[in-house]
Amino acid sequence: MAADTRRRAVIGIAVLVVVAGTVLGVAVIDSRHGSAVSATVAPPSAQTAEIKKMDLSNGQTFGGTLGFGPPQTVKGAGAGVVTKLPATGDLAVQGKALYWVNDKPVPVFFGDTPLFRKLDGPMLKGADVAVVAQNLKALGYSVGTLPKDAQQTAFTPAIAAALNKWERSVGLDDTGTLDVGQVLVLPGPMRVNSVTAQLGDPAAGELLAVTSTQKVVTMPVDASSVGQIKNGAAVTVIRPDTKTVSAKVTAISTTVDGGDKQQNNGPPKLNVTVTPDDPSTVADLDAASVQVQVTTSVHKAVLAAPVGALVALREGGYAVQTADGKYHAVQTGMFANGMVEISGDGVAEGLKVVTTS
Numbered sequence: 001m002a003a004d005t006r007r008r009a010v011i012g013i014a015v016l017v018v019v020a021g022t023v024l025g026v027a028v029i030d031s032r033h034g035s036a037v038s039a040t041v042a043p044p045s046a047q048t049a050e051i052k053k054m055d056l057s058n059g060q061t062f063g064g065t066l067g068f069g070p071p072q073t074v075k076g077a078g079a080g081v082v083t084k085l086p087a088t089g090d091l092a093v094q095g096k097a098l099y100w101v102n103d104k105p106v107p108v109f110f111g112d113t114p115l116f117r118k119l120d121g122p123m124l125k126g127a128d129v130a131v132v133a134q135n136l137k138a139l140g141y142s143v144g145t146l147p148k149d150a151q152q153t154a155f156t157p158a159i160a161a162a163l164n165k166w167e168r169s170v171g172l173d174d175t176g177t178l179d180v181g182q183v184l185v186l187p188g189p190m191r192v193n194s195v196t197a198q199l200g201d202p203a204a205g206e207l208l209a210v211t212s213t214q215k216v217v218t219m220p221v222d223a224s225s226v227g228q229i230k231n232g233a234a235v236t237v238i239r240p241d242t243k244t245v246s247a248k249v250t251a252i253s254t255t256v257d258g259g260d261k262q263q264n265n266g267p268p269k270l271n272v273t274v275t276p277d278d279p280s281t282v283a284d285l286d287a288a289s290v291q292v293q294v295t296t297s298v299h300k301a302v303l304a305a306p307v308g309a310l311v312a313l314r315e316g317g318y319a320v321q322t323a324d325g326k327y328h329a330v331q332t333g334m335f336a337n338g339m340v341e342i343s344g345d346g347v348a349e350g351l352k353v354v355t356t357s
Contacts, residue, residue: 048323048352051305056336059295060228062272064219066237066288068211069273071193076101076203077114078181085195085208092190092210095139097170099184101203105171106184109135113150114185119163120177124155131185132178136162189213215282217247217274219292223256226270228296235274237282238291245282247292250275297334303347304339308356318342320353 076082076099084100092098097105111131119129130150133143141162147153164176172182181203190210197207217237221229231252237245251273274292276282310318311327319327320342333341 046354049306049355051303051349051351051353053301053349054304055298055300056302056304056334056339056341057295057298058336059293062219062221062292062294064217064290064292066215066217066282066285066290068191069216069218071209071211073206074208074210076181076205076207078203080203082197082199082201082203085197086192088192088194090192091213092186099207107170109183109185110188111185115180115183118177118179119155122155125153126151129153129155133159136166141166214279217290217292219272219274220269221272223268223270226252229272229294236293237276240288245276247274247276299334299341302333302341303343303349304341305353306355307335307338307340309353310340323352
């Protein structure tokens with residue numbers, strides 16, 4: 001009987017721990033008594049695993065739609081009527097016409113400032129002048145030295161001369177000046193998504209909608225959860241055929257979609273744009289529903305053991321059991337992919353602990 005009194009009393013059976021979507025059995029022991037072990041934790045041929053130093057991460061999976069991204073409305077400006085329009089799927093190319101007004105082409109420039117005044121004299125300075133100069137330079141025309149500060153870019157004779165040559169090459173009147181509505185400024189290469197105007201409509205109105213030329217995933221995320229997602233973060237896209245595609249978060253909307261009445265008055269959402277690293281990995285897909293795996297938190301270089309190595313203590317907390325039967329109290333951190341972050345006295349990399357799996 002003396003031997004029996006020295007044995008640790010088993011006061012419970014396996015309890016279920018649900019962490020990171022994994023359900024695992026954990027034995028319950030009383031750390032104040034002997035060393036008898038529940039058969040749930042330590043069968044006659046107990047398995048052991050080494051404590052490892054590793055990175056642990058948790059994440060979430062969101063639904064998204066693969067396509068060309070949200071369309072942007074294009075409005076014309078200036079006087080005149082529309083005399084030619086593009087077709088859906090046409091590309092907006094730098095320096096080339098996208099539509100025609102009064103039988104004159106309206107070419108595309110790339111930039112972030114639309115033409116808001118007539119450029120016709122050396123006294124003019126500003127970001128609109130810089131957009132014109134930078135596009136002419138990109139198209140191979142000599143515009144002289146441009147200042148780093150766009151606001152300080154002046155409409156110099158060199159820029160006017162370059163503009164004159166370019167106008168002649170695209171079929172515009174070669175005046176060396178440029179008026180509102182004669183060019184369309186877009187953020188970059190775009191694809192015509194739809195055409196809303198008709199021939200004969202006023203030029204100053206809604207004409208068409210454009211999207212990115214590259215396929216992206218548009219992922220609606222609850223406004224309360226979007227803070228876990230970082231612009232530039234690496235993510236994984238799961239195609240409908242379950243193949244995985246590496247991608248990055250390239251934009252996070254700042255405009256809340258107010259609660260989507262069509263989805264049972266769900267919470268407000270923000271659109272997150274995800275761009276595949278290699279466009280060819282989704283080239284065979286048109287519009288498609290996909291899943292996006294996003295890592296939301298990472299603990300680097302932590303000590304971790306299989307979750308099945310945890311033994312729940314009656315007084316609270318956890319321990320791990322080494323192959324010699326000793327128990328070491330541990331503090332737990334992140335749970336991920338069947339592993340748990342642990343720390344405590346005697347816990348070290350390479351230490352072998354008893355585990356259920």
